[in-house]
Amino acid sequence: MNLKDALKRKLSKKELAMLPRAFDVVGDVAMIEIPPGLAKKKAAIAKAMQQVHPNIRTVCSKLGDRSGRYRLRKLEVVLGKGTETEHRESGCRFRLDVRQAYFSGREGTERQRVASQVKPGEKVLVMFSGVGPYAIVIAKRQPKVGKVYAVEVNPKAHAYASENVRINRVQLKVEPVCGDVRKACPALRQRFDRILMPLPKGAHRYLDVAFRCLKSRGVIHFYHWDREEDLYSKALRIIQREARKAKRTVRIANMQRVLPYGPGQWKICIDLQVSE
Ligand SMILES: C[S@@+](CC[C@H](N)C(=O)[O-])C[C@H]1O[C@@H](n2cnc3c(N)ncnc32)[C@H](O)[C@@H]1O
Incomplete structure (x- = not known):
C-alpha cells in the first residue's frame, strides 16, 4: 500500500492530488512538505505515513527550505516526539x-562513488563534514586509508560526528575537527591527496583553501548547484579562475549530477585532478 492508498478514505480527490510524491526518511524520522491546502490534514497524513512505513517513529512537517550557515531547516513534529535518530x-x-x-539519506550513492576512488595510504580532508558520513564511509570502504580529517563548524554536528566515529569503530582513521574550514584546515599543517567539498551553496568560496591544502598532485571533489539548462558552465568558470589565482593546473576528471536541488535545479559534483 502506498501513501495515497492509505489516505483514500480521509482525503478528497483534490486533496489526494496535492500530496507530495516523496518524503525524506532519516533513521526512524520522516520529513514531509505538507502544502498549505492540506494543513488541516497533517495529522491524518502523518498517521498514514506510519501505517505505510511501520518503522517510522516520528513524522515532521518541513517548514521551509534549508538555510543559514549550518544548512538546517525548521521542522514541526506532527507525530511522535524525538527528532534524534540513528540512520x-x-x-x-x-x-x-x-x-x-x-x-x-539520499546521498548514499554519492558517498560510495567517492569512497570507491580512495586508495590505500591516502590522506583525505573532508571539508563541511556534518555528522561525518563521507569520512566514515571512506574509512569503512577503504580500511587502508592513511587518515581522514573531517572539518565541521556546527558544534552539535561535530559532537555527533565524534560519536559516529566511535560507534563505527574508525577512531584510528577518522579525526573530527570542529571549526571553520578557512581557519581549521590550514591549522592542520598537512597536505592532502584528496579533498571533498560537499557544500553546494558555498564551497566555491573555499577553493583557495582547498588548493593550499592539497599536495602538489591531488584530487578535489567540488560540489556546486545550478539550473538544469546549464549545469556546469558557472562552476567550471569558478574553478578555472581560482586555479589560476592559486597557480595550479586542473584537469576535469568527471562531472555529474548528484541529486535534484529544487525545481529545475541540480546538485552537481566535479572531480578535479590538480597539479602544480
Ligand atoms: C550541505 S551540509 C553537508 C554535511 C555532510 N558533508 C553531509 O553530507 O552530511 C554542509 C555542512 O557544512 C557546514 N559548514 C558550513 N560552512 C562551513 C565552514 N565555513 N566551515 C566548516 N563547516 C561549514 C554546515 O554546518 C553543514 O553541516
Whole structure:
C-alpha cells in the first residue's frame, strides 16, 4: 500500500492530488512538505505515513527550505516526539538530531562513488563534514586509508560526528575537527591527496583553501548547484579562475549530477585532478 492508498478514505480527490510524491526518511524520522491546502490534514497524513512505513517513529512537517550557515531547516513534529535518530547506510551508523545537524539519506550513492576512488595510504580532508558520513564511509570502504580529517563548524554536528566515529569503530582513521574550514584546515599543517567539498551553496568560496591544502598532485571533489539548462558552465568558470589565482593546473576528471536541488535545479559534483 502506498501513501495515497492509505489516505483514500480521509482525503478528497483534490486533496489526494496535492500530496507530495516523496518524503525524506532519516533513521526512524520522516520529513514531509505538507502544502498549505492540506494543513488541516497533517495529522491524518502523518498517521498514514506510519501505517505505510511501520518503522517510522516520528513524522515532521518541513517548514521551509534549508538555510543559514549550518544548512538546517525548521521542522514541526506532527507525530511522535524525538527528532534524534540513528540512520543506517551501507554498513555504517549515523546518529543525529535532524533539527540540529544536516544529513541526507539520499546521498548514499554519492558517498560510495567517492569512497570507491580512495586508495590505500591516502590522506583525505573532508571539508563541511556534518555528522561525518563521507569520512566514515571512506574509512569503512577503504580500511587502508592513511587518515581522514573531517572539518565541521556546527558544534552539535561535530559532537555527533565524534560519536559516529566511535560507534563505527574508525577512531584510528577518522579525526573530527570542529571549526571553520578557512581557519581549521590550514591549522592542520598537512597536505592532502584528496579533498571533498560537499557544500553546494558555498564551497566555491573555499577553493583557495582547498588548493593550499592539497599536495602538489591531488584530487578535489567540488560540489556546486545550478539550473538544469546549464549545469556546469558557472562552476567550471569558478574553478578555472581560482586555479589560476592559486597557480595550479586542473584537469576535469568527471562531472555529474548528484541529486535534484529544487525545481529545475541540480546538485552537481566535479572531480578535479590538480597539479602544480
Ligand atoms: C550541505 S551540509 C553537508 C554535511 C555532510 N558533508 C553531509 O553530507 O552530511 C554542509 C555542512 O557544512 C557546514 N559548514 C558550513 N560552512 C562551513 C565552514 N565555513 N566551515 C566548516 N563547516 C561549514 C554546515 O554546518 C553543514 O553541516
